[in-house]
Amino acid sequence: MSGADRKPRALDRIDTSVAHPARRYNYWLGGKDNFQADRDSGDAIAAAFPTVPMAALENRRFLRRAVSFLTREAGIRQFLDIGTGIPTADTTHEVAQRIDPSCRVVYVDNDPIVLAHARALLTSTPQGATVYLDADVRDPATILSHPDLRRTLDMSEPVALMLVAVLHFVTDDEDPHGIVRTLVDALPSGSYLTVSHVTMDHMRPENAAYARTSQSHGPHGVLAFRSGERIARFFDGLELVPPGLESVVTWRAADEPGPRPSIEDAQIYCGVARKP
Numbered sequence: 137m138s139g140a141d142r143k144p145r146a147l148d149r150i151d152t153s154v155a156h157p158a159r160r161y162n163y164w165l166g167g168k169d170n171f172q173a174d175r176d177s178g179d180a181i182a183a184a185f186p187t188v189p190m191a192a193l194e195n196r197r198f199l200r201r202a203v204s205f206l207t208r209e210a211g212i213r214q215f216l217d218i219g220t221g222i223p224t225a226d227t228t229h230e231v232a233q234r235i236d237p238s239c240r241v242v243y244v245d246n247d248p249i250v251l252a253h254a255r256a257l258l259t260s261t262p263q264g265a266t267v268y269l270d271a272d273v274r275d276p277a278t279i280l281s282h283p284d285l286r287r288t289l290d291m292s293e294p295v296a297l298m299l300v301a302v303l304h305f306v307t308d309d310e311d312p313h314g315i316v317r318t319l320v321d322a323l324p325s326g327s328y329l330t331v332s333h334v335t336m337d338h339m340r341p342e343n344a345a346y347a348r349t350s351q352s353h354g355p356h357g358v359l360a361f362r363s364g365e366r367i368a369r370f371f372d373g374l375e376l377v378p379p380g381l382e383s384v385v386t387w388r389a390a391d392e393p394g395p396r397p398s399i400e401d402a403q404i405y406c407g408v409a410r411k412p
């Protein structure tokens with residue numbers, strides 16, 4: 137059964153009294169799909185990091201540039217986008233299919249609100265395909281063996297694995313590096329890994345103290361800020377494409393309209409790497 141078919145059950149699972157990462161991110165991006173608990177949590181985090189809405193926008197811009205690079209310059213036609221988020225302008229398939237309508241995208245998220253919006257992710261061109269899986273990145277085996285994924289992606293051809301602003305919701309205890317290794321191991325040579333991740337590098341001391349306390353379950357759920365060194369380890373064994381691990385503000389951003397925020401304003405690292 138596809139995600140969209142399960143919409144009524146998804147709505148049953150939605151708890152509006154607790155903040156959810158997807159709805160909080162939607163709030164920071166200026167969207168309407170959020171509730172009071174999400175706005176309160178978003179405001180509390182913004183009190184510690186006032187530029188967080190700008191960081192969310194910059195992350196979104198990075199995602200668009202990365203998909204564009206992967207489709208136009210790296211020749212990728214298949215995407216596995218885990219931690220999709222509530223659909224907003226320029227989702228992965230919209231950007232990729234504008235360049236080549238035959239692109240195929242598998243979306244994965246574990247939030248019932250994203251599942252409830254899945255229809256907006258399933259607006260593929262006739263030449264391409266999109267599917268949505270209601271699944272958890274912490275369970276890569278279920279994602280990789282899902283019949284809808286197997287029907288949509290040819291796993292003998294290169295795939296771009298997109299883990300954009302999702303791994304910081306996985307605690308150290310849950311082994312984020314092992315999860316990424318399992319996913320990348322399932323992909324053929326010529327595939328790509330794209331990661332963006334909040335960092336505690338470049339932080340003012342008071343922010344760094346806050347970041348350390350939110351490593352595991354803090355008042356706003358998991359938000360595991362990691363150092364550039366630890367984020368770089370997600371790319372072990374892969375070839376980072378230029379400019380390497382960078383801020384979402386600067387990664388291939390020469391054509392972004394100015395003025396640009398500073399790296400300190402958007403404390404998110406990102407990178408794209410090829411599997412040899």
Ligand SMILES: C[S@@+](CC[C@H](N)C(=O)[O-])C[C@H]1O[C@@H](n2cnc3c(N)ncnc32)[C@H](O)[C@@H]1O
Pocket residue numbers: 157158161195196199218219220221222244245246247250271272273274299300301302305
């Ligand atoms: C900050 S949003 C990022 C959305 C999109 N990738 C982007 O960068 O614009 C994080 C998304 O990851 C999802 N997420 C968090 N933990 C997850 C998990 N364990 N498995 C799958 N998705 C998860 C959330 O529901 C949310 O939709």
